Each structure stands twice: as C-alpha cells, then as structure tokens.
Amino acid sequence: MQEISSQRxxxxxxxxxxxxxxFQDNNLYQLKLDKQEMIEMLVxxxxxxxxxxxKAITEHELTRRIRKILTLEAVSGTLNELTPEQIAIFDAAVEGK
Incomplete structure (x- = not known):
C-alpha cells in the first residue's frame, strides 16, 4: 500500500x-475545466x-500529452451548449452545405 501511495x-x-x-496560460481551461478534477483524472x-x-516519458512529452487531454476535455462539452439554431449551422457546415 505504501508503494502505491508514494507512486501516486x-x-x-x-x-x-x-x-x-x-491553466495559467490558457483561458479556455480556466473557463471550462475544474483544475482539481483534471489533476485527479490525469493522476x-x-x-x-x-x-x-x-520515467521514460520526458517532461516535454508529458506536457504535450496533458495539453492534448485538457484541450479535448475543454472542447468536448462545447456542442452541448449550442442552441438548436447553432447546431443546425454547425451540422450544415460539417456536411458542406
């Protein structure tokens, strides 16, 4: 148990x-994400x-991976916040109409 705790x-x-x-450098993360929740998820x-x-993952690579995960988390709920009219516009744009 001690090893698991220290690994955490x-x-x-x-x-x-x-x-x-x-978070400090990105307003989107600040607006859309709960920092503690994200840390818990990432851990x-x-x-x-x-x-x-x-240990094999460099700090640069770890930062890149975490940035991608946070960005995905931040934008994943964005479509849920659109009005029906905005969804129709989005759908038309995606379908190339």
Whole structure:
C-alpha cells in the first residue's frame, strides 16, 4: 500500500506543475475545466503506467500529452451548449452545405 501511495505522490508531483502552468496560460481551461478534477483524472490515467514507463516519458512529452487531454476535455462539452439554431449551422457546415 505504501508503494502505491508514494507512486501516486510522484505522479502528483510530476503532473501538478504542468497543469498549473497550462491553466495559467490558457483561458479556455480556466473557463471550462475544474483544475482539481483534471489533476485527479490525469493522476488516475497516468497511474496506469508503471513507474519505469513514466520515467521514460520526458517532461516535454508529458506536457504535450496533458495539453492534448485538457484541450479535448475543454472542447468536448462545447456542442452541448449550442442552441438548436447553432447546431443546425454547425451540422450544415460539417456536411458542406
């Protein structure tokens, strides 16, 4: 149990500063995402890797992956917020009409 806890602490220590910086630099994340919720999700997601696999990921690569995940999370609910008229415009644009 101690090993799992310390592995989680290591993940938090790796992920937290990256998420803090990305949130600081991106208004979309600030508006659409709950930072603590995202940190928890990322820790759980990256917790599926072994400690060795995590060590093999460079900070630059980890930042890139986290940025992509946060962007996907931020825009995934955007279509749900559109009015029926906006959805019709979106659908027409996607279909090339």
């Amino acid at each position: 602490d290591v993940l938090i220590a790796q992920i937290l500063p990256i998420v803090e910086k990305l 759980n997601m990256f917790g599926q890797f072994t400690p060795e696999e995590m």
